[in-house]
Amino acid sequence: MIEIDGSLGEGGGQIVRTSLGLATLTGQDLTLTKIRAGRQKSGLLRQHLTALEAAAAISAAEVDGASLRSDHVVFRPKGIFSGKYHFSVGTAGSAMLVLQTILPPLMAADGPSEVFLEGGTHNPAAPPFDFIERVFVPALIRMGGRVKVTLERHGFFPAGGGRLRVQVEPSQLKPIEIMTRGRLQRRRARALCAHLPEHVGQRELKRVAQRLHWPGESLELEMISDAFCPGNVLILEIESEGGVAGFTAFGRRGIPAERVADEAIDAARVYLSEDAPVDAHLADQLIIPMAMAGGGRFRAGPLTQHTLTQIETVRRFMRCPIKVERDGRCAEVVFG
Amino acid sequence: MRKKQVLIGLIGTKLDTPSGMRRWEEWRPSISLFGFEDLLIDRFVILHQARLEAALERIEADIHHISPHTTFERHCFDFNDPWDLEEVYDKLLSFADHYPFDPENEDYLFHITTGTHVFQICMFLLCEAQYLPGRLIQTSPPLKRRGPTWRIIDLDLSRYDAIAQRFAREQAARVAFLKAGIETRNAPFNQMMAEIEQVAVASTAPLLLLGPTGAGKTRLARRIYELKRLKKQVAGPLVEVNCATLRGDAAMSALFGHARGAFTGAIRERAGLLRQANGGLLFLDEIGELGLDEQAMLLRALEEKRFMPMGADEEVHSDFQLIAGTNRQLWREAHEGRFREDLLARIDLWTWRLPGLKDRREDLEPNLEYELREFSRKESRRVTFNREARQRFMRFAQAPSATWRGNFRDLNAAITRMATLAPGGRINMEGVEAEIQRLERSWQGGDSGPGEVGLVARVLGASVALDEFDRVQLEGVLAVCQRSRTISEAGRALFSVSREQKTTNNDADRLRKYLARFNLHWKDIKTDEEGA
DSSP states (O other): OEEEETTSTTOSHHHHHHHHHHHHHHTOOEEEESTTTTSSSOSOOHHHHHHHHHHHHHHTOEEEOOSTTOOOEEEEOOOOOOSEEEEEOSTTOBHHHHHHHHHHHHHTSSSOEEEEEEEBSBOTTSOOHHHIIIIIHHHHHHTTOEEEEEEEEOOBTTTOOEEEEEEEEOOOOOOOEEOOOOSEEEEEEEEEEESSOHHHHHHHHHHHHHHHOOOGGGEEEEEEOSOSSOEEEEEEEEEETTEEEEEEEEOOTTSOHHHHHHHHHHHHHHHHHSOOSBOHHHHHHHHHHHHHHTOEEEEESSOOHHHHHHHHHHHHHOOSOEEEEEETTEEEEEEO | OOOEEEEEEEOOTTTTOOOSGGGGGSOOHHHHTTSOTTOOOSEEEEEEOGGGHHHHHHHHHHHHHHOTTOEEEEEEOOOSOTTOHHHHHHHHHHHHHHSOOOTTTEEEEEEOSSSOHHHHHHHHHHHHTTSSOSEEEEEEOOOSSSOOEEEEEOOOGGGSHHHHHHHHHHHHHHHHHHTTTOOOOOHHHHHHHHHHHHHHHHOOSOEEEEOOTTSSHHHHHHHHHHHHHHTTOOOSOEEEEEGGGOOHHHHHHHHHOBOTTSSTTOOSOBOOHHHHTTTSEEEEETGGGSOHHHHHHHHHHHHHSEEOOBTOSSOEEOOOEEEEEESSOHHHHHHTTSSOHHHHHHHTTEEEEOOOGGGOGGGHHHHHHHHHHHHHHHHTSOOEEOHHHHHHHHHHHHSTTOOOTTHHHHHHHHHHHHHHHOGGGEEOHHHHHHHHHHHHHHHHSSOOOTTOOOHHHHHHOTTOOOOHHHHHHHHHHHHHHHHOSSHHHHHHHHTHHHHHHHOOOOHHHHHHHHHHTTTOOHHHHHHHHHOO
16 A cells, blocks of 8 residues: 655645556555645646546556545555546546556557546646647657547637547557757748637737748648637747657737737747756656656756645656756756 | 526616627626626526517527527516515416426526516525525626626525624623623523523513523513613513512502402502503513412413403503512422413423522623722722732632522622722721621521522422421531432431441431321432423
């Protein structure tokens, strides 16, 4: 039985989801205590309950304490069962976070799985689908992951209702190194607009052209009609020999499009001013797959609190040693 | 198995029904309830007007996106006039009557953000009266820096710490007020005062105060009146009268008034005390002394709030609360025909027996403080004890030999005397010794002191014909009986000398025979002691 104090690190939902995913992946019993202690609304919220239900579904786990605002959960997985699953996330909560919980165990399962996830695919509180598709999954594939994600419908906040299809084949992950950025190969800025006037996206792209001097052919405006509510997101991709990095910003009511664009542009400029190949979000998402591979290393910008919590949690469940080496502002994370 | 959470709410005709994509940017109270991370609703019981049928499809679809597991149940709810309280209440009440509530397995939340204010009031009333078995839930629109919010409105006020504390504080203040700010330590007494406070603020029924003379009945009646006046529960005056001072025709006229010329000397009309007490409080002390005719009239005044003044042609009206005081055994008096049973039944509803000072020895000290404070206030000069004097007095006061026969009246008199005679405002040993002698003399002597009713009079009635020789002896015997728990104990104390000489053991029998000469039984004496 592994006991995780849910108030450690950031003490938010991340440690809950990561622990559940790792307990499922490694087949170890888990007790989560002090879940989200000290938060304004402590304990399990609906999005965490969905992640718990999903993890329990793929592992046939026995669960105690699976209720709203519960601060104590006991989770006893019985294995990893591949198959066809369907999970719905309410409150336009991010379906992508549920995916992050169950994807590592499903890659380690014996057979192929097909998962339909419904809910928020573009929720400001999580990486949007596009980041998963264009940044995270390609990195996984380089490691030997056999994963395919397909967006069937966009789900913006607050209506949600997006739909995503995930196909996972049993994958033997292998160690890789992502240490240098190498030559810049491609840049792309995509502005998604659902039920909003075109000028919202156009103004965001214009701002990108002005501030980053990206050429016109790298700017794309995508008008989306399948979403249930209005939504807008700007995604910047920077592809180099070392891989893809992504930066996103969400349009909000009352915030000018230019200021929304600036948020993504500022993050991209910080990334461009350094030479590490892995961006902050990808660093976070690479910890579990690299530990599963039992080796490998990557270099990223300053590690976030989120990433450090992720490393601490993985260390509790997996034997693979993880070493963090500082290199000026950047950091090298070494596995095995 | 977790209980299902069920939301029951009315679809707001304006706020909940916008169409078009912009609806997601607007605050729709009913829909917003399904988007909270910390609220999970399994079933939505939708109360709606018939004309909103079309909008319901959209509303349910929208809710389905943000709360995929919620199921729906529609109830058409048409009001001719949603501002008509009678109609809205009636329709909600029949919903409450017919809905298959299952509180064992489901928790119910009633949404009061939508609907007219009248609808919200009716929801509140029905929830409060428990016709709707659940809690109220309210939603608020988003503000600048935060999204929409929800909260449960729990109508059980005692669950709110601040309110509960406030209630407790106010109650404690009222109890302290009744005790005139004296921090009494006697637990039964304090408990009784807490109960009196509760009844005093909640009831207009008659109150009956029992207890020996000087136990503080009058003082308590005055405090109850002041408390009710502060709480704006009485507008009229406090009228006090000692029934022992009322005799014959004068009693009738004093209480109920008379018309002009009602009897010789009735030159002017007189309102009478009952009419003076209209809207206020009437304190009838020594109510056992009231004549039977006056009792009958009083009963009518209590029941009908009307009575006939002497010599008048018409009844008059007066509405007052009665506090009665007595030291008598009213049920025995009633049994023997000296007190009307129907009147007693009417006034013996809230009855408290005020203990004498000797039964509240731990309260001697706080009362001593109080009396000193009062003296200082009235005389505008500060009086204190010196330390030894105070210790000496307290030792004497708390000793079992101190009978405090006149109760608080004795204490008040003792303090007044010592304080008056205190040189330089300081009560010294000399003053205390002198006062102790004075008190002992008064308690030992047959002299009961002014206003004091002797044991003989209490047990046999004031009018009993008895030789002084017998009275003095009987008074002493009764005093011993009252101190003793059993007749044997009393017998042993009374005949201790002859017992030592003759080694007989029939003291109890001897006492029994002595009492029988006066037609008295042991249990008569003891019930007299222990109360109604």
